[in-house]
Amino acid sequence: MVSVAIRCWSGRGPYRDMGVHSRDVLLVSAIITVSLSFTIVLCGICQWCQRKLGKRYKNSLETVGTPDSSRGRSEKKTIKLPSGGKMVNTAPAPGQTQHDESDRKTEPRSSVSDLVNSLTSEMLMLSPGSEDDEGHDSSSRENLGRIQFSVGYNFQESTLTVKIMKAQELPAKDFSGTSDPFVKIYLLPDKKHKLETKVKRKNLNPHWNETFLFEGFPYEKVVQRVLYLQVLDYDRFSRNDPIGEVSIPLNKVDLTQMQTFWKDLKPCSDGSGSRGELLLSLCYNPSANSIVVNIIKARNLKAMDIGGTSDPYVKVWLMYKDKRVEKKKTVVMKRCLNPVFNESFIFDIPTEKLRETTIIITVMDKDRLSRNDVIGKIYLSWKSGPGEVKHWKDMIAHPRQAVAQWHQLKA
Numbered sequence: 001m002v003s004v005a006i007r008c009w010s011g012r013g014p015y016r017d018m019g020v021h022s023r024d025v026l027l028v029s030a031i032i033t034v035s036l037s038f039t040i041v042l043c044g045i046c047q048w049c050q051r052k053l054g055k056r057y058k059n060s061l062e063t064v065g066t067p068d069s070s071r072g073r074s075e076k077k078t079i080k081l082p083s084g085g086k087m088v089n090t091a092p093a094p095g096q097t098q099h100d101e102s103d104r105k106t107e108p109r110s111s112v113s114d115l116v117n118s119l120t121s122e123m124l125m126l127s128p129g130s131e132d133d134e135g136h137d138s139s140s141r142e143n144l145g146r147i148q149f150s151v152g153y154n155f156q157e158s159t160l161t162v163k164i165m166k167a168q169e170l171p172a173k174d175f176s177g178t179s180d181p182f183v184k185i186y187l188l189p190d191k192k193h194k195l196e197t198k199v200k201r202k203n204l205n206p207h208w209n210e211t212f213l214f215e216g217f218p219y220e221k222v223v224q225r226v227l228y229l230q231v232l233d234y235d236r237f238s239r240n241d242p243i244g245e246v247s248i249p250l251n252k253v254d255l256t257q258m259q260t261f262w263k264d265l266k267p268c269s270d271g272s273g274s275r276g277e278l279l280l281s282l283c284y285n286p287s288a289n290s291i292v293v294n295i296i297k298a299r300n301l302k303a304m305d306i307g308g309t310s311d312p313y314v315k316v317w318l319m320y321k322d323k324r325v326e327k328k329k330t331v332v333m334k335r336c337l338n339p340v341f342n343e344s345f346i347f348d349i350p351t352e353k354l355r356e357t358t359i360i361i362t363v364m365d366k367d368r369l370s371r372n373d374v375i376g377k378i379y380l381s382w383k384s385g386p387g388e389v390k391h392w393k394d395m396i397a398h399p400r401q402a403v404a405q406w407h408q409l410k411a
Contacts, residue, residue, distance in 0.1 A: 144244035144265040145170040145204075147183070151227060151250070152258035153219060160187075160214040160222050160250075161258065164197050164229070166207045167265075173233035173241050174371070178202040180234040181243060185212055188226040188247070199234045223251040231265060235370060242268035274408070275376035276301035276337070278314070278363060281404035282380070282395040289350050291395070293359060294402060295330055297340040301409075304365035304373045309335045311366040312375060318347045319358040332366045354396075355382055363409055376409020 148165040164183050173179045181204075183197040200206035214222075227248050233241040244265025253259055277299050283292040295314045304310045313332040318325045326347060333339035349357055358381035365373040380388050391405045 143169060143171070144267065145231075146262055146264045147229060147231060147244075147246055148260065148262050149229065149246075150258045150260040151248075151253060151255065153222060153255035155219065155256075158216055158218060160217050160255075161211060162214070162227065163211045163258070164208045165260075166205070166209070167231060168205050170204045170206070170231070170243055170265075172204065173243065174202075178204055179243065181206050181231055182234055183208065184230045184232065186228040186230075187214065188228045190225070219255075222255070225250050230268060241373070244268060274300060274302070276363070276409050277406050278361065278376075278378060278409060279404060279406050280361065280378075281402040282391060283402040284395045284399050286351060286399050289348060291347050291349050291359070292344055292402070293347065293361075294344040294404075295341045295361070296404065297338070297342070298363060299338045301337045301339070301363065302375050303337060304375060305367075307335075310337060310375065311335060312337075312339050313364055313366055314341060314343075315362045315364055316345055317360040317362070318349070319360060320353055321356050322358075357381065358384075361407075378407045378409065 145167055146169065147167045150161075150163045150165065152161050153159070154161065162185060164185070167181060167183075170179055170181055180199050180201050182199045185195045185197075187193075195212050197208045197210050200208070227250055229246045231243040231245070233243055235241055245268045246263040246265060248261070248263070279296040279298070281292075281294040281296060283294070284290075285292070293316055295316070298312065298314075301310055301312055311332050311334050313330050315327065315329040317327050328345040330341045330343045333341070347359070358379060361378040361380065363375040363377070365375055367373060378388065379385070380392055382389065382392060384392070387405070387407060391403065391407070394403045394405075
């Protein structure tokens with residue numbers, strides 16, 4: 001009896017053993033639960049990655065064999081002209097193959113790298129304050145770069161020679177901060193026949209050094225043409241983005257020998273017509289120091305998608321002394337070129353800052369697979385274009401009244 005009493009008093013009895021056993025069971029259960037949860041989450045991530053990889057690989061297979069996917073090849077292109085001549089894209093000179101070979105090695109992209117680029121793009125789109133379309137707001141006011149080319153005429157062979165050499169300081173059109181530029185060559189007014197350079201991947205200062213021959217082309221007809229060069233950014237999943245253009249009437253060029261030019265790129269008119277119109281109203285309340293911007297509707301928007309439509313939405317930026325203050329945007333209207341928005345946004349603007357204020361309205365095309373495209377813009381302030389200034393002054397002259405006006409979208 002004495003020994004039993006001593007065991008119970010010292011804490012080494014059956015009750016203590018039972019408590020230790022219960023604590024061990026709880027600890028093991030907690031470890032098993034955490035392990036199972038981690039395994040389930042890891043399996044879910046792996047399955048999502050496999051689905052994503054499958055989609056990207058399928059898309060890469062579908063694009064093989066398209067006209068754009070063959071631009072990296074060094075094969076000759078010949079197109080018969082109405083005048084009986086033909087256009088030939090000749091191979092680069094032997095001393096210039098180093099650029100093309102190194103560039104061609106970088107052109108193939110594996111499915112794994114595509115997956116990484118896709119995940120990076122989606123992370124950018126989902127991260128707050130880093131929308132994919134914000135970095136391109138000022139593209140229309142930026143330097144578009146310049147291009148070097150040469151042109152000459154061989155009278156003995158009745159051949160016009162155009163050589164595309166290189167470009168410099170091209171603007172970035174992609175998420176990665178680069179572009180995939182190539183050049184289209186036309187002899188206007190003929191737009192049916194064109195030649196193209198290779199695509200230079202991820203390069204803002206590309207070297208092409210490609211020569212194009214317009215053979216069997218009488219000199220009398222050559223001088224009636226305009227050499228038109230259009231630089232574009234190749235986009236794998238949507239329409240190629242225009243970067244800039246250059247045009248030069250051939251009757252103003254001495255074609256007896258090769259003439260080399262450096263020309264600044266200008267915004268592309270692209271011959272595609274209007275970008276559309278936007279109806280909006282402005283209402284200024286001086287007592288509340290606010291402006292209400294009502295995005296009403298748009299019409300005849302430019303189709304930005306391959307299917308001949310767009311997914312438009314409108315982004316409104318309040319600017320003060322060329323600095324961004326506040327941004328708001330409408331909902332996306334799926335597959336619609338004449339959307340009706342009817343959304344209003346209120347901006348607080350003190351009266352003393354009104355003269356230095358600009359409201360930038362950008363109509364965007366939402367793109368799920370790549371960056372969003374700019375359809376057109378409107379700048380509303382004291383110092384904008386005539387139509388925009390009129391709307392701004394009408395707003396000031398009619399306080400507390402909604403003043404509506406149609407605006408032509410600009411590049």
